[in-house]
Amino acid sequence: MSQGPVLELRGINKSFGAVQVLHDxxxxxxxxxxxxxxxxxxxxxxxxxxxxxxIHPIDAGDYFFEGEKVHxxxxxxxxDLGVEIVYQDLALCDNLDIVQNMFLGRERKSGLVLDEAxxxxxxxxxxxxxxxxxxTSLRQYVASLSGGQRQTVAIAKAVLWNSKVVILDEPTxxxxxxxxxxxxxxxxxxxDNGLAVVLISHNMNDVFAVSDRIAALYLGRMAAQxxxxxxxxxxxxxxxxxxRSGELGIKNxxxxxx
Amino acid sequence: xxxxxxxxxxHKADASIGGYVKNYLDRVRGGELGALPAVFGLxxxxxxxxxxRPAFLTPGNFANLFTQGAAVVVIAxxxxxxxxxxxxxxxxxxxxxxxxxxxxxxxxxxxWPWYTAVAAAMLTxxxxxxxxxxxxxxxxxxxxxxxxxxxxxxxxxxxxLVKGGTNISIRDxxxxxxxxxxVPPIVSWIVLVxxxxxYAGIQLFRARRRIGRGLLADPxxxxxxxxxxLAVISGVAVYVLNLERSRNALIVSLxxxxxxxxxxxxxLFVWTFVLxxxxxxxxIYAVGGNAEASRRAGIDVDRIRISxxxxxxxxxxxxxxxxASRANSVDPNTGGSxxxxxxxxxxxxxxxxxxxxxxxxxxAVLGGAVVAVIQNGMGLMGYSAGxxxxxxxxxxxxxxxxDALSRKRAASTGRx
Ligand SMILES: Nc1ncnc2c1ncn2[C@@H]1O[C@H](COP(=O)(O)OP(=O)(O)O)[C@@H](O)[C@H]1O
Ligand SMILES: [Mg+2]
Numbered sequence: 236m237s238q239g240p241v242l243e244l245r246g247i248n249k250s251f252g253a254v255q256v257l258h259d260x261x262x263x264x265x266x267x268x269x270x271x272x273x274x275x276x277x278x279x280x281x282x283x284x285x286x287x288x289x290i291h292p293i294d295a296g297d298y299f300f301e302g303e304k305v306h307x308x309x310x311x312x313x314x315d316l317g318v319e320i321v322y323q324d325l326a327l328c329d330n331l332d333i334v335q336n337m338f339l340g341r342e343r344k345s346g347l348v349l350d351e352a353x354x355x356x357x358x359x360x361x362x363x364x365x366x367x368x369x370x371t372s373l374r375q376y377v378a379s380l381s382g383g384q385r386q387t388v389a390i391a392k393a394v395l396w397n398s399k400v401v402i403l404d405e406p407t408x409x410x411x412x413x414x415x416x417x418x419x420x421x422x423x424x425x426x427d428n429g430l431a432v433v434l435i436s437h438n439m440n441d442v443f444a445v446s447d448r449i450a451a452l453y454l455g456r457m458a459a460q461x462x463x464x465x466x467x468x469x470x471x472x473x474x475x476x477x478x479r480s481g482e483l484g485i486k487n488x489x490x491x492x493x
Numbered sequence: 494x495x496x497x498x499x500x501x502x503x504h505k506a507d508a509s510i511g512g513y514v515k516n517y518l519d520r521v522r523g524g525e526l527g528a529l530p531a532v533f534g535l536x537x538x539x540x541x542x543x544x545x546r547p548a549f550l551t552p553g554n555f556a557n558l559f560t561q562g563a564a565v566v567v568i569a570x571x572x573x574x575x576x577x578x579x580x581x582x583x584x585x586x587x588x589x590x591x592x593x594x595x596x597x598x599x600x601x602x603x604x605w606p607w608y609t610a611v612a613a614a615m616l617t618x619x620x621x622x623x624x625x626x627x628x629x630x631x632x633x634x635x636x637x638x639x640x641x642x643x644x645x646x647x648x649x650x651x652x653x654l655v656k657g658g659t660n661i662s663i664r665d666x667x668x669x670x671x672x673x674x675x676v677p678p679i680v681s682w683i684v685l686v687x688x689x690x691x692y693a694g695i696q697l698f699r700a701r702r703r704i705g706r707g708l709l710a711d712p713x714x715x716x717x718x719x720x721x722x723l724a725v726i727s728g729v730a731v732y733v734l735n736l737e738r739s740r741n742a743l744i745v746s747l748x749x750x751x752x753x754x755x756x757x758x759x760x761l762f763v764w765t766f767v768l769x770x771x772x773x774x775x776x777i778y779a780v781g782g783n784a785e786a787s788r789r790a791g792i793d794v795d796r797i798r799i800s801x802x803x804x805x806x807x808x809x810x811x812x813x814x815x816x817a818s819r820a821n822s823v824d825p826n827t828g829g830s831x832x833x834x835x836x837x838x839x840x841x842x843x844x845x846x847x848x849x850x851x852x853x854x855x856x857a858v859l860g861g862a863v864v865a866v867i868q869n870g871m872g873l874m875g876y877s878a879g880x881x882x883x884x885x886x887x888x889x890x891x892x893x894x895x896d897a898l899s900r901k902r903a904a905s906t907g908r909x
Contacts, residue, residue: 288789290788309791310791314791320789324785326783326785326786326789327783328779328782328783328850329782329850330778330782330850330851331775331779335779339779339787340776340787340790340791340792347770348771349771349772349775352703352706352708355708356706
């Protein structure tokens with residue numbers, strides 16, 4: 236496990252027209268750890284994630300990957316670095332099956348022709364590696380899957396590519412108790428396998444259950460990035476709702492990290 | 494992963510033929526009707542017309558069905574690409590007319606050889622598609638509006654090309670052969686046998702390779718069923734088309750598969766291959782299913798959109814060439830009036846969804862056959878053009894209704 240962050244953002248600004256959504260955001264993500272990204276609705280979490288994924292271009296700021304400064308100008312760039320994002324809305328095609336979704340945009344080919352057999356094998360191996368046994372057939376249409384199964388497919392799609400950073404935007408928001416437990420277990424296992432995982436969640440219990448670090452966004456500013464073991468539930472809630480808590484937060488040393 | 498865990502074996506779905514049949518029935522019940530309505534409709538219509546008008550069931554009329562329906566089938570096949578994206582091309586009919594006029598002007602007025610004239614017509618189609626596609630994808634004008642404007646515009650271009658209402662006759666024997674000449678019987682038998690054997694070979698090869706890698710493959714019984722159906726259906730068709738259908742066989746013999754049939758078969762094969770076996774085809778479905786997800790997957794959605802319109806107009810140009818060949822001429826009505834609606838109807842009746850994301854090249858052939866049978870059969874029964882339009886319109890509405898209903902049903906059973 237390397238000492239420095241695998242992915243680091245500094246001074247990120249992002250506006251949509253006249254509305255500035257992200258102000259000077261700094262954010263670091265470490266291998267083998269789950270970093271929880273928390274913040275109220277509209278704080279800019281999804282926007283930050285989309286900037287990392289190359290969906291939105293950043294207006295200003297630096298993007299470092301494994302210590303090197305990089306330019307990410309599209310989803311392909313992020314994927315090439317090994318950054319995979321499971322979006323809040325999952326971004327799956329209902330009219331395609333599980334294998335087709337997992338390889339979308341990066342299909343395996345032999346010559347001109349799609350190599351379905353290899354893709355199916357790799358998809359099966361990935362799902363087995365995640366100990367996923369909840370899908371009956373890899374050739375099922377995604378439309379016919381349950382919420383938890385869809386989430387699982389989206390996560391499997393993200394880890395299929397020997398990725399280094401996996402970001403999950405509110406993966407448990409729409410799930411029941413049992414499925415939430417499954418997904419959190421999966422999240423923890425990804426980090427234990429050495430990946431850097433970013434988990435966006437509103438649920439403090441989930442955050443404290445699986446995360447190693449917590450980063451709190453407040454109105455588009457990074458209020459604090461702290462070790463989970465060094466804060467309490469109520470401190471995090473204060474960071475989310477007020478942007479500060481005691482000596483942590485925006486007023487004291489802008490964006491204090493642990 | 495403690496809850497909702499199924500036994501390891503559940504990974505391997507039921508691979509027996511019984512399992513397949515059950516799976517298929519489940520899908521139909523879940524709203525995925527596929528080719529079922531078109532095939533069912535085709536059988537009912539054919540039986541009905543054969544009983545009411547014995548002339549319907551003659552080899553001569555059977556051959557007519559193909560030459561009458563060919564242009565619409567080809568245009569529909571191109572339209573399916575646009576429909577798969579959830580877009581529409583209302584100008585495909587007149588685009589085919591404009592391309593046909595380019596062909597006729599090049600051949601007859603300018604005396605070009607047939608291949609240059611055909612290339613010019615096809616190029617016209619590609620350019621039309623590029624312009625329409627760019628307007629939709631880059632400028633973001635709804636395709637309905639862009640192609641409605643083009644519908645009117647191309648009607649005008651066609652009038653200008655044929656100099657205000659005269660018609661240009663086509664005398665080039667190669668072009669005329671497309672819709673008016675037949676393949677020698679022995680050749681069609683050879684092609685048929687080779688085709689069926691190759692099809693069976695590919696299916697068996699694929700199944701064996703998948704089994705060799707430990708993957709789920711189609712059961713042998715299913716493959717046998719597919720190969721046998723193909724052999725029987727195409728065998729009967731070729732047999733009937735190879736019967737003598739001239740009234741005075743001694744003076745002039747008329748038999749064989751019309752040349753448009755192999756043209757359609759080749760196009761069907763090519764586009765089916767593109768849609769099912771290439772990454773490009775996969776991306777067409779993906780964009781039609783969820784454009785934003787496709788964009789995030791790194792797919793160039795604009796390029797896919799434009800290319801679909803290019804394929805559509807290119808296929809319209811081929812449809813125009815076939816129509817010109819069949820009519821021996823091009824006039825201001827070529828590709829006009831009912832052509833576009835028949836093509837959209839063919840695609841939808843065949844099972845292509847107007848909501849995007851669902852459809853196959855084969856749908857154009859199945860739905861085109863239904864449309865051609867209605868036109869032809871009702872013509873034989875002596876109904877006026879008015880009645881034919883009303884009936885075809887109703888069938889289109891019925892198909893679109895089935896499409897919408899099966900979509901609703903799929904949503905309620907969690908399939909879409
Ligand atoms: N594409 C966009 N165009 C304009 N405004 C946007 C866009 N995406 C997000 N926003 C705005 O940015 C703010 C942050 O949104 P978001 O990142 O989705 O918040 P979160 O995920 O933390 O709930 C919101 O005020 C939202 O309205
Ligand atoms: Mg969000």
